[in-house]
Amino acid sequence: MRFAHEPVMLQEVLQILNPQPGEIFVDCTVGGGGHSRAIVEKIMPGGRLVAIDQDKEAIKAAKKNLAAWSDSIHFVQRNFSALKEILTELGIEAVDGILLDIGVSSHQLDAEERGFSYRADAALDMRMSREDSKTAADLVNNLDAAELTRIIRDFGEELWAKRIADFIVAKRVVNGPIETTGQLVEIIKAAIPARARRRGPHPARRTFQALRIAVNDELGVLERALEQGIACLKPGGRLAVITFHSLEDRIVKKMFQHAAAGCECPPGLPQCVCGKKPQIKILTRKPLQAGEHELKVNPRARSAKLRAAIKVLNEGEGE
Ligand SMILES: C[S@@+](CC[C@H](N)C(=O)[O-])C[C@H]1O[C@@H](n2cnc3c(N)ncnc32)[C@H](O)[C@@H]1O
Structure with missing residues (x-):
């Protein structure tokens, strides 16, 4: 290693x-x-x-x-x-x-299988200690839109938090659980309007930061x-x-x-x-x-x- x-x-x-x-x-x-x-x-x-x-x-x-x-x-x-x-x-x-x-x-960022990075497609994990029980997938698939909005807005300081949360909930209702970082990145990209996506850092950065903060308290x-x-x-x-x-x-x-x-x-x-x-x-x-x-x-x-x-x-x- x-x-x-x-x-x-x-x-x-x-x-x-x-x-x-x-x-x-x-x-x-x-x-x-x-x-x-x-x-x-x-x-x-x-x-x-x-x-x-x-x-x-x-x-x-x-x-x-x-x-x-x-x-x-x-x-x-x-x-x-x-x-x-x-x-x-x-x-x-x-x-x-x-x-x-x-x-x-x-x-941890480079180890793709840990699920911290929006640049690699891996299981949506983000636990710093693998002995903890709650993963990012658990949050994304179980929290309601209001709670997801709060996490993405408060811990990611993301302007589009509500839209991203609504898109996550709509997607999982139609397609079932969101299992991977790649799936989540696509949902975030779809939720943020194209003109806003062209400015600033990677569109998934703030949401990934927010989920990581929440997963690890x-x-x-x-x-x-x-x-x-x-x-x-x-x-x-x-x-x-x-x-x-x-x-x-x-x-x-x-x-x-x-x-x-x-x-x-x-x-x-x-x-x-x-x-x-x-x-x-x-x-x-x-x-x-x-x-x-x-x-x-x-x-x-x-x-x-x-x-x-x-x-x-x-x-x-x-x-
Ligand atoms: C930025 S790295 C530290 C690098 C280190 N200073 C060095 O020079 O190699 C942060 C480390 O803190 C650990 N960490 C983060 N939150 C922690 C917590 N609540 N309890 C224990 N370790 C934690 C992470 O697992 C990670 O290995």
């Missing part, structure tokens, strides 16, 4: 996470192990890396690519939304750094992982998150802002009653993006946005 994933914004990630010998790091999305490799090199000697991925094939590839450090790495094939539980099971109370490089890997698991990640950092611990579309970036931005804010009492109270203290300091006022040089060698980095934060020590804590 070839895992040809170029780690995105690697230099920026290393600079911000600043891994040091002896530290404990978590890579929540180990993929082929590109970022992990660079991190593990820096935390040696004495460091430990928890390498998580829900995809069995990614864990297999990462184990192979990181074999030289296998004594210092815990490989975990789980959803990163179980971060806290995973660390507790490993006997780790708090960590020095956490990386999330969200989304599908190039390997990508926004829900990101929220849960960020909440737990912030809680699991040691004071001074760093958290870096790379996202590839605006819905995810918005979640990271909002959750960072919330965790970085102090008292949230309504104005006018004589003193704070909520007791909320800042948990983190945001390190990236605006998200960092890949530089020109990286974009030349790795076009996939074009939509990547990196946000980072550092855990703060509040008065009375850590004494």
Whole structure:
């Protein structure tokens, strides 16, 4: 198996996470192990890396690519939304750094049989973990038009969501279940008027993104992982998150802002009653993006946005 994933914004990630010998790091999305490799090199000697991925094939590839450090790495094939539980099971109370490089890997996109790509004809699957039960075909064939519209509009930001959903439902009533990515692409093309199809990216891109987000509950698991990640950092611990579309970036931005804010009492109270203290300091006022040089060698980095934060020590804590 070839895992040809170029780690995105690697230099920026290393600079911000600043891994040091002896530290404990978590890579929540180990993929082929590109970022992990660079991190593990820096935390040696004495460091430990928890390498998580829900995809069995990614864990297999990462184990192979990181074999030289296998004594210092815990490989975990789980959803990163179980971060806290995973660390507790490993006997780790708090960590020095956490990386999330969200989304599908190039390997998953290139593996036609996974059904992520609108450029290949394959079973309509899109599960990042093949142990999950719900596939894209299940959604497309079982949801009603209103629910499909909501998913395609909210997760794909697709202008033609309602027409696409109506075409999907009409087609399955006449021809039976929609089984393949190719069938779905044809339905989407038929639903979007020709003049709109000629502009912008591939007409199926937004709908495929939407279904993938829904199949893998990508926004829900990101929220849960960020909440737990912030809680699991040691004071001074760093958290870096790379996202590839605006819905995810918005979640990271909002959750960072919330965790970085102090008292949230309504104005006018004589003193704070909520007791909320800042948990983190945001390190990236605006998200960092890949530089020109990286974009030349790795076009996939074009939509990547990196946000980072550092855990703060509040008065009375850590004494
Ligand atoms: C963009 S790739 C990561 C590539 C990696 N940073 C590297 O340098 O090779 C994203 C990986 O995250 C995994 N992933 C996405 N969502 C996940 C989740 N909720 N839990 C665990 N792994 C997830 C995917 O299976 C995929 O392998």
